[in-house]
Amino acid sequence: MNVAIAAIGDELLIGQVVNTNAAWLGTTLTDAGMAVEKMVTVADTEESIRGLLDEHLDTFDLLIVTGGLGPTHDDITKQVLADYFNRSLQFHENIFEEIRRRFEARGIPLARSNRGQAMVPEGFEPLNNPIGTAPGLWCDYEREQGTGSIACLPGVPSEMKRIVQESVLPRLRERIGGRNIIRRTLLTTGIGESNLNEELGDLSEYLSQDVRLAFLPGPQGVRLRLTAIVSDDPSPERRMEKLESVIRERAGTYVYGSGEETLQSVVADLLREHGMTVSVAESCTGGLVLSRLTDVPGSSDYVAGGVVAYSNEVKVALLGVPQDTLGAHGAVSRQVATEMARGVRRALGTSVGLATSGILGPGGGTEEKPVGTVWIGLSDDSGATASLLRLGLDRETNKERTVAAVLNLLRRRLVKTFGASGEEGT
Amino acid sequence: MNVAIAAIGDELLIGQVVNTNAAWLGTTLTDAGMAVEKMVTVADTEESIRGLLDEHLDTFDLLIVTGGLGPTHDDITKQVLADYFNRSLQFHENIFEEIRRRFEARGIPLARSNRGQAMVPEGFEPLNNPIGTAPGLWCDYEREQGTGSIACLPGVPSEMKRIVQESVLPRLRERIGGRNIIRRTLLTTGIGESNLNEELGDLSEYLSQDVRLAFLPGPQGVRLRLTAIVSDDPSPERRMEKLESVIRERAGTYVYGSGEETLQSVVADLLREHGMTVSVAESCTGGLVLSRLTDVPGSSDYVAGGVVAYSNEVKVALLGVPQDTLGAHGAVSRQVATEMARGVRRALGTSVGLATSGILGPGGGTEEKPVGTVWIGLSDDSGATASLLRLGLDRETNKERTVAAVLNLLRRRLVKTFGASGEEGT
Numbered sequence: 001m002n003v004a005i006a007a008i009g010d011e012l013l014i015g016q017v018v019n020t021n022a023a024w025l026g027t028t029l030t031d032a033g034m035a036v037e038k039m040v041t042v043a044d045t046e047e048s049i050r051g052l053l054d055e056h057l058d059t060f061d062l063l064i065v066t067g068g069l070g071p072t073h074d075d076i077t078k079q080v081l082a083d084y085f086n087r088s089l090q091f092h093e094n095i096f097e098e099i100r101r102r103f104e105a106r107g108i109p110l111a112r113s114n115r116g117q118a119m120v121p122e123g124f125e126p127l128n129n130p131i132g133t134a135p136g137l138w139c140d141y142e143r144e145q146g147t148g149s150i151a152c153l154p155g156v157p158s159e160m161k162r163i164v165q166e167s168v169l170p171r172l173r174e175r176i177g178g179r180n181i182i183r184r185t186l187l188t189t190g191i192g193e194s195n196l197n198e199e200l201g202d203l204s205e206y207l208s209q210d211v212r213l214a215f216l217p218g219p220q221g222v223r224l225r226l227t228a229i230v231s232d233d234p235s236p237e238r239r240m241e242k243l244e245s246v247i248r249e250r251a252g253t254y255v256y257g258s259g260e261e262t263l264q265s266v267v268a269d270l271l272r273e274h275g276m277t278v279s280v281a282e283s284c285t286g287g288l289v290l291s292r293l294t295d296v297p298g299s300s301d302y303v304a305g306g307v308v309a310y311s312n313e314v315k316v317a318l319l320g321v322p323q324d325t326l327g328a329h330g331a332v333s334r335q336v337a338t339e340m341a342r343g344v345r346r347a348l349g350t351s352v353g354l355a356t357s358g359i360l361g362p363g364g365g366t367e368e369k370p371v372g373t374v375w376i377g378l379s380d381d382s383g384a385t386a387s388l389l390r391l392g393l394d395r396e397t398n399k400e401r402t403v404a405a406v407l408n409l410l411r412r413r414l415v416k417t418f419g420a421s422g423e424e425g426t
Numbered sequence: 427m428n429v430a431i432a433a434i435g436d437e438l439l440i441g442q443v444v445n446t447n448a449a450w451l452g453t454t455l456t457d458a459g460m461a462v463e464k465m466v467t468v469a470d471t472e473e474s475i476r477g478l479l480d481e482h483l484d485t486f487d488l489l490i491v492t493g494g495l496g497p498t499h500d501d502i503t504k505q506v507l508a509d510y511f512n513r514s515l516q517f518h519e520n521i522f523e524e525i526r527r528r529f530e531a532r533g534i535p536l537a538r539s540n541r542g543q544a545m546v547p548e549g550f551e552p553l554n555n556p557i558g559t560a561p562g563l564w565c566d567y568e569r570e571q572g573t574g575s576i577a578c579l580p581g582v583p584s585e586m587k588r589i590v591q592e593s594v595l596p597r598l599r600e601r602i603g604g605r606n607i608i609r610r611t612l613l614t615t616g617i618g619e620s621n622l623n624e625e626l627g628d629l630s631e632y633l634s635q636d637v638r639l640a641f642l643p644g645p646q647g648v649r650l651r652l653t654a655i656v657s658d659d660p661s662p663e664r665r666m667e668k669l670e671s672v673i674r675e676r677a678g679t680y681v682y683g684s685g686e687e688t689l690q691s692v693v694a695d696l697l698r699e700h701g702m703t704v705s706v707a708e709s710c711t712g713g714l715v716l717s718r719l720t721d722v723p724g725s726s727d728y729v730a731g732g733v734v735a736y737s738n739e740v741k742v743a744l745l746g747v748p749q750d751t752l753g754a755h756g757a758v759s760r761q762v763a764t765e766m767a768r769g770v771r772r773a774l775g776t777s778v779g780l781a782t783s784g785i786l787g788p789g790g791g792t793e794e795k796p797v798g799t800v801w802i803g804l805s806d807d808s809g810a811t812a813s814l815l816r817l818g819l820d821r822e823t824n825k826e827r828t829v830a831a832v833l834n835l836l837r838r839r840l841v842k843t844f845g846a847s848g849e850e851g852t
Binding site for chain 2: 016026030037193397
């Protein structure tokens with residue numbers, strides 16, 4: 001069953017609103033076993049909406065349209081739909097009564113424009129909207145290729161989602177037989193897309209129409225998405241598992257987790273499991289390492305805090321970095337990163353201390369230490385260490401990459417010390 | 427000049443990635459005076475990409491395509507483009523040398539697949555990608571309706587944006603004449619959308635078809651977007667200026683800047699102008715205030731650093747918050763926020779000290795101090811002060827709002843002390 005997801009609204013075209021509805025529908029319908037083949041956004045004019053219907057009703061088994069069902073003047077979807085199918089709009093007393101009841105319960109006067117919310121094109125089935133005033137609409141229609149369906153939903157994300165879960169998915173499940181899509185995402189960090197590709201080598205013998213692999217680069221690293229399309233023959237799922245084990249065999253060092261995990265959540269699990277605490281001394285990352293670590297709810301159990309030592313004075317006064325070391329090697333050096341990690345661990349009394357010091361750009365680079373030169377440090381019971389990162393020229397990207405690298409440094413140290421936790425790690 | 431914005435990528439169709447590129451391009455191209463009439467996403471198969479070109483090249487003056495330019499097997503856009511236009515792919519030595527140079531500078535071995543990054547379809551112009559390996563592509567072609575253009579850009583947002591700003595917009599500006607859209611965005615913080623609306627009162631006499639106002643809520647506050655559509659008659663621009671001055675008159679207290687400014691860039695200008703330095707003691711924000719402050723290039727001139735005091739021990743040891751004060755009032759209190767601001771200012775020797783302490787959720791709330799209870803503090807020559815924020819239940823939103831509130835506290839203090847700088851402030 002192939003699906004097109006459409007959105008109607010000028011606010012999307014001028015970029016005022018990001019179309020998160022499309023992504024949510026993409027995931028939800030794919031998980032339900034449908035093939036989402038196209039997403040499209042058009043203006044809220046009669047011409048655009050007619051063009052949308054012309055282009056998609058014949059070629060897609062299901063067209064989902066979001067937006068344009070509200071009570072304001074620019075919401076014309078229903079009228080255009082009725083005209084397009086040569087039907088009239090009919091007033092549904094029960095929908096109107098339900099709207100009136102809800103307004104009364106909240107003590108809000110009912111605006112006249114809400115009468116329009118109870119109008120439904122003839123032959124369309126209203127879909128109950130439990131949290132808003134605009135019902136969804138559903139219509140099956142006949143085409144050469146068999147029955148096609150159109151669903152129109154409000155653009156407000158929470159309302160759209162409720163109607164999909166309560167009314168759209170049950171209708172679709174009836175239609176779809178066994179075919180199912182199974183997905184797994186492996187999260188890698190510390191290696192670029194092309195080098196990872198090389199490391200993985202030739203995977204073609206594991207890939208086919210029904211077992212696929214995609215590379216998704218992101219700020220924390222490249223994600224690998226494995227997909228198996230399973231119908232009567234269950235073998236694609238087994239072959240996908242084989243593909244996963246081959247990937248882990250060839251590039252497992254770079255795999256830090258899977259699915260919805262993040263570097264900070266993986267590190268959180270390891271720290272908690274082994275009763276460890278952490279502190280961070282941040283120079284170039286300016287607090288972002290600690291901010292990410294504390295994004296995990298309950299992180300106060302293992303994050304003590306840290307020092308953002310943007311100036312050299314703070315490195316000396318709060319972290320005890322010797323003035324001589326700063327003078328001899330400069331703030332961006334192996335020696336200073338090591339001293340910072342030691343210093344913050346000592347000052348905060350934690351099991352591990354981390355540190356960052358580097359030149360993120362755009363200014364501050366020299367011939368010897370160009371923009372993108374970053375040292376990351378770690379100190380624990382077994383001693384202190386530091387690694388050099390050579391990053392690019394974009395400040396924001398450099399900051400994200402440094403945060404990922406220092407969290408990964410911690411992850412690898414914990415794995416090395418204690419062994420892999422659960423299924424992850426190397 | 428009408429535009430279609432297309433994206434290629436299965437990861438978008440299955441909802442794994444939200445298409446934020448489309449929204450950014452929508453805003454950027456609309457601001458540059460173009461009419462964005464359609465957005466579309468298709469799969470990375472030859473058939474889908476050919477369908478995309480068939481459908482849009484004739485009817486749109488400009489087709490922008492993002493994604494599918496990377497070095498891996500699922501990135502086939504260039505090959506399909508070359509085949510579609512009956513051209514061959516040509517190797518560009520200078521692009522390859524530039525990629526090689528960048529890899530060498532970072533000490534990373536160059537993977538063989540990067541050779542493909544230097545292949546460009548004949549007749550296409552490569553667009554320099556200053557921060558990645560895949561260059562953009564540009565091609566003008568003849569159609570019945572005159573010259574049409576296609577631009578292909580990498581899907582990585584930071585790379586896409588740089589190429590648009592440095593190579594695409596300059597090419598488009600040459601083309602566009604007469605009708606012009608003038609935009610101005612006023613940035614407000616510390617007030618919600620409906621209360622701001624109330625504060626502004628009736629503005630209908632200043633609004634018309636060609637002078638418009640939109641409310642855009644975001645994490646740092648509500649942005650007000652003013653738009654004037656100017657053709658032969660220049661008066662809409664004057665009327666937009668009038669509208670702006672009325673808004674500033676009625677709600678100026680909440681306006682902290684305009685255009686691309688941010689709270690941290692406005693604060694940066696004020697601190698630099700008055701030779702002030704700042705430090706921050708962060709509890710609940712976990713380092714995000716300092717991370718934002720140091721996102722501004724050159725921020726080492728006025729940011730000394732700070733302490734992330736996630737645990738009470740750190741509040742005592744590094745910030746000198748008296749154990750008694752913590753015991754009597756708890757960490758989330760006016761007294762502790764005040765002491766933290768004083769302590770960090772003293773420890774780092776800065777002109778101003780800031781502090782945050784609160785319960786962001788989901789856990790940790792009590793009847794007396796429910797989730798969303800946050801204290802922010804400030805200490806400077808004139809003394810120390812703290813304010814209470816009562817936020818909601820979402821951890822991430824609460825963190826963003828706290829960061830905005832503490833930066834705004836600093837901004838208002840600086841404006842009060844020194845008067846407004848330039849055009850901004852109250």
